[in-house]
Amino acid sequence: MTKVLLASKSPRRQALLRQLGVDFAVLDVDVPEVPRPGQPPIEYAVSVAAAKARAGAIRAGAESVVLGADTDVSVDGEILGKPQDAGHAAQMLLRLSAREHQVCSAVAIVHGGELRTALSVTTVEFGPISEAAAMAYAETGEPLGKAGAYAIQGYAARWIRSIKGSYSGVVGLPLFETAALLDALTLTAQPPTTPPNSP
Numbered sequence: 001m002t003k004v005l006l007a008s009k010s011p012r013r014q015a016l017l018r019q020l021g022v023d024f025a026v027l028d029v030d031v032p033e034v035p036r037p038g039q040p041p042i043e044y045a046v047s048v049a050a051a052k053a054r055a056g057a058i059r060a061g062a063e064s065v066v067l068g069a070d071t072d073v074s075v076d077g078e079i080l081g082k083p084q085d086a087g088h089a090a091q092m093l094l095r096l097s098a099r100e101h102q103v104c105s106a107v108a109i110v111h112g113g114e115l116r117t118a119l120s121v122t123t124v125e126f127g128p129i130s131e132a133a134a135m136a137y138a139e140t141g142e143p144l145g146k147a148g149a150y151a152i153q154g155y156a157a158r159w160i161r162s163i164k165g166s167y168s169g170v171v172g173l174p175l176f177e178t179a180a181l182l183d184a185l186t187l188t189a190q191p192p193t194t195p196p197n198s199p
């Protein structure tokens with residue numbers, strides 16, 4: 001079976017792809033991640049996921065199957081990005097307090113020079129976050145390297161009143177959409193006899 005190459009440094013994406021039972025290796029790619037002013041979050045997420053998969057395919061060759069992904073948090077259509085430091089993280093968290101925001105997660109696969117993409121958009125509603133709690137969470141370091149300065153899979157779960165969409169998409173790799181892309185290439189693994197990540 002063709003081996004999938006995951007063009008991602010994110011340990012979350014590796015863990016999520018393992019959940020599908022896919023045999024894969026990790027490929028290190030570096031793609032600039034700067035949205036154009038006013039660029040719609042959906043368009044941006046798809047273009048960055050595609051750039052990561054294409055960069056991987058250039059390194060790995062046309063025979064390879066390279067998967068890239070991108071996750072972005074946006075409020076009122078504005079992409080928040082990742083926090084630069086703890087103060088910036090606290091500011092982002094206070095913007096998300098007591099309201100809904102969107103998480104766009106795009107997946108892209110390049111195989112034989114052909115690009116296929118899929119998208120998941122999730123609406124997340126946060127309850128109120130006090131300034132002191134935002135500062136304290138920011139200081140833990142968990143928000144660093146995370147879009148929107150939070151981890152749904154971590155302590156930030158305590159603020160999440162509801163999510164409508166894909167939990168795995170918020171964590172970084174929407175598994176329904178990823179499995180569908182792999183199915184289309186007949187690369188789906190069989191369900192593992194021992195689920196690899198289940199507790």
Ligand SMILES: Cc1cn([C@H]2C[C@H](O)[C@@H](COP(=O)(O)OP(=O)(O)OP(=O)(O)O)O2)c(=O)[nH]c1=O
Pocket residue numbers: 007008009010012013033069070071072073103145146147148150151152153170171172
């Ligand atoms: C909203 C949210 C994001 N994230 C993470 C997922 C992504 O790893 C990260 C968004 O940044 P990305 O640029 O999508 O990914 P990355 O830089 O971590 O990894 P790579 O580009 O090498 O694939 O934020 C969480 O882990 N939990 C969350 O709840």
